[in-house]
Amino acid sequence: MAREFLTVYWREMIRFVRFKGQLFAALVQPALWLLLFGVAMSSNFTGGSIVFPTIPGVVDVDYLTFMAAGVMAMTALFTCLFGGMGLLFDKNWGIMKEMLASPMRSYHIQFGVGLGGVTKSLIQVGLIMGFGLLLGVEFFPGFSGFETVGAVLGILAFVVIFSAGFIFLSAGLAMRVESMESVQAMMTLLTMPLMFSSNALYSTSSFPAWLQAISAVNPLTYFVNGIRYFALGGDFTALGTHYEYTGGDILLSFAYLAVFTGLTSVFAWVSFKRAKVT
């Protein structure tokens, strides 16, 4: 059995833990988001100046809890979008030549790096979830122990499929472009619209139609839906918006992400196959 991708993965993880400063930043940054932005915004909303309507019998979720799901999703997005940058570095100053000159098929690089990105996302998302719970995020309201385990597994499944999609996208791009600056610019350009056209930090229900259209194709939206469904249930209100998800909706969200990941993995596969470093 061909297991070379595990070797690529092994190296990815060595590098992940070896750069202490980077590791520290990767773990602390999302926590800071939650702590500063989350607490600041939620104190704004719950301070009493605005009163959001609630529906009797439906769980009302406070802002910190609402946006915690968004922060988890955004962290995975950032980690993976910038996860391909390492490849560009390998191309210019590292061992991409060695890998491409070896008999190992190039998709092993893709899957090794992909697995690395997914692992990093899982670690970060797990940490934010833990940190959020400490800060008072009310995930899994009224869930039994068994339901909670199921919900966590559901969230992780979404993290995996979403992260794979974006790490393949950024890896594929990194293999095609030459300069560090151009990928960085591309990624930064992608980040903002992805973040602000999604439902990560607020409801999209009062968006103008054109922005709603963008939101409806944005993978981040579907990722956040998945996390909220598993973390908060299929029926809750937040900031006056009533959210209702059925199992079917969530299955569709997952399917949408799976298709997205399928497309980016083909894109990456072609990029790696065509890659020449001389």
Add this chain to the structure above:
Amino acid sequence: MAGKIIEVENLEHSFGDFKAVDDITFSVEEGEIFSFLGPNGAGKSTTINVLTTQLSCQKGSAKVCGFDVRTRPHDVKKSIGIVFQDEVLDRDLTVRETLEFHGRIYSMPRDQRIAREKELIELVELGEKWNERTKNLSGGMKRRLEIARGLMTRPRVLFLDEPTIGLDPQTRLRIWDYIKGINEEGTTIFLTTHYMDEADRLSDRIEIIDRGKIIASGTAESLKNTLGEDMMYLETKDDDKAMEAAKKVAEVSQVKRVSSGLELILSADGAKVMPKVVRSIEKDGIGILSVRMKKPSLDDVFVHYTGREIRDGPAEPLSHMKRRH
């Protein structure tokens, strides 16, 4: 058992309009040290990149270890080792991890891999640096590590692209020793270099390449002998007349003007020919200011065929330079 381990026929490779390799044919015997000698930009690296399947084979054919690079690139990759021209190391992996990574992506069995790691680290004398990250190694150590890595899989051919570029003279000597030792153990070496002395000291056979074409080939000795036995340099008061006078001597096969006077190529032992030349010139009443003699070097061979010195060759295309940090 000697046989042809590399066979190249009518190979051509272009980058846009630029023909980097222009219809070359040559072969390498199993077990020898074979050198591709030429200035920067002559087409050496392009040839190596085609042979190692890093570049596609556009025109002509190339076989390495019996496998066609066009139809069996995977088998070619499995049977060769490569030391790249630029530094290709992960700065943040240790020496051991570097070798482990290589062995694993080449699917080596674990026991064999570990045994080879230990063996090779001794060969290149990096045992003490076992757990050191590669960024902390000196230039020569990095090169030795890369050579060890290239040998991990016991390749039948080891490709070395400018193995001592940028290294100090002492380190170069040591690297040459390693290369010779490896060759003595049976690995065929394909080497590119623009250093004359390197090709001269190491190679069993040399092909001189310039502007994409092979311009001369043979052993270092035979190449130098094409220029005759000795070379003689003269400074006189009247080089034009001296040239005529020198040409009268039968053993002078060629006379050429060079910046400091005349260059004579002698077809017989210089110690015996020199007095004849001096006599012939003085007989015509031309004063001789200085006489110097030397054995032809590969450098002279290169100048002979191209009219240029090897170091005057065109600079490498910019794309090859950007990786030098």
